Amino acid sequence: MTSPAVRAVRLGPRSVAALVLVGAVGVAAFGWPFLAPPDSQVSAHAEDAPWLFAGLLVLLVAVVAATISESGLGPKAVAMLGVLAATGAALRPIGAGTAGIEPMFFLLVLSGRVLGPGFGFVLGSVTMFASALLTGGVGPWMPFQMLAMGWFTMGAGLLPGAARLRGRAEQALLAGYGFLAAFAYGTIMNLAGWPFMGTMASNISFDPHAAVPANLARFLAYCLATSMGWDLGRAVCTVVLTLTLGPAVLRALRRATRRAAFETPVTFDAPGA
Numbered sequence: 001m002t003s004p005a006v007r008a009v010r011l012g013p014r015s016v017a018a019l020v021l022v023g024a025v026g027v028a029a030f031g032w033p034f035l036a037p038p039d040s041q042v043s044a045h046a047e048d049a050p051w052l053f054a055g056l057l058v059l060l061v062a063v064v065a066a067t068i069s070e071s072g073l074g075p076k077a078v079a080m081l082g083v084l085a086a087t088g089a090a091l092r093p094i095g096a097g098t099a100g101i102e103p104m105f106f107l108l109v110l111s112g113r114v115l116g117p118g119f120g121f122v123l124g125s126v127t128m129f130a131s132a133l134l135t136g137g138v139g140p141w142m143p144f145q146m147l148a149m150g151w152f153t154m155g156a157g158l159l160p161g162a163a164r165l166r167g168r169a170e171q172a173l174l175a176g177y178g179f180l181a182a183f184a185y186g187t188i189m190n191l192a193g194w195p196f197m198g199t200m201a202s203n204i205s206f207d208p209h210a211a212v213p214a215n216l217a218r219f220l221a222y223c224l225a226t227s228m229g230w231d232l233g234r235a236v237c238t239v240v241l242t243l244t245l246g247p248a249v250l251r252a253l254r255r256a257t258r259r260a261a262f263e264t265p266v267t268f269d270a271p272g273a
Contacts, residue, residue, distance in 0.1 A: 019121065019154075026151070033215055034216065080115070080257075081122065088104045088123075089131035091104040091107060092131040092134070092135065093131075101233055103241055104127065106241035106246075109152075110242070110246060110249050111123055111156075112153040112157040113157060113250070114257060115257065117154040120150075120154040121150040123153055124146075125147070125150040129142070132145065141192055144189060148188045152184075152185050156177060156178075159174070159177060174246060175243055178239055185231075190227055203218070204219075204221040204225060
């Protein structure tokens with residue numbers, strides 16, 4: 001009989017509301033080129049909009065992390081968060097600049113699966129923040145990366161069968177999710193950087209005065225020209241590592257969560273008891 005899934009963080013109503021809020025603002029932050037009419041003030045300030053959304057996302061991610069922490073991110077979960085975030089940050093530079101080989105994604109998929117969506121969102125955001133500091137990748141794109149990685153890891157925690165699905169079926173599920181999510185992450189991050197291009201590449205750059213279908217065609221051309229190969233490398237790397245190292249890593253994560261007993265409150269015996 002399979003034991004129930006252990007969650008490092010149980011999401012309460014406030015945490016869910018905060019995640020929904022940051023998700024809605026994130027959709028606007030990433031998708032505003034397609035949501036704002038050509039004659040709107042946002043489109044008129046296309047060069048400034050990413051900076052505005054980047055500052056807003058920093059605050060919102062911090063609010064979500066704080067809200068989730070209030071709902072039960074105890075000392076054991078914080079220790080687990082620190083270890084996994086440090087490991088993920090250390091893994092990111094290994095394949096940097098080499099055809100999208102980024103083993104960090106595989107670790108975050110498995111961590112989100114075992115530890116749940118609440119922990120997953122915080123882990124994804126913190127890992128990307130730490131890796132940006134480690135690699136010097138700090139810039140207006142970093143808040144977008146933190147949010148996108150938070151979504152990526154949270155999604156793994158929302159996959160079905162967390163308590164019962166095991167073995168090859170679970171590996172196939174996680175590998176399929178990792179493959180699709182790797183492309184989704186790349187596409188979302190393209191949305192964050194695309195408006196910055198300006199007139200550098202007139203045929204594929206964002207045109208604030210063009211209609212949505214024209215900009216969509218430009219964006220698809222931009223993705224094909226700049227990131228398709230990188231996203232494919234990330235997706236294949238995630239699948240290969242999930243199928244080869246996944247079983248051992250999943251067992252280790254589940255063993256650690258059982259021993260940590262996140263949901264058991266820490267108590268102290270009175271002197272002389």
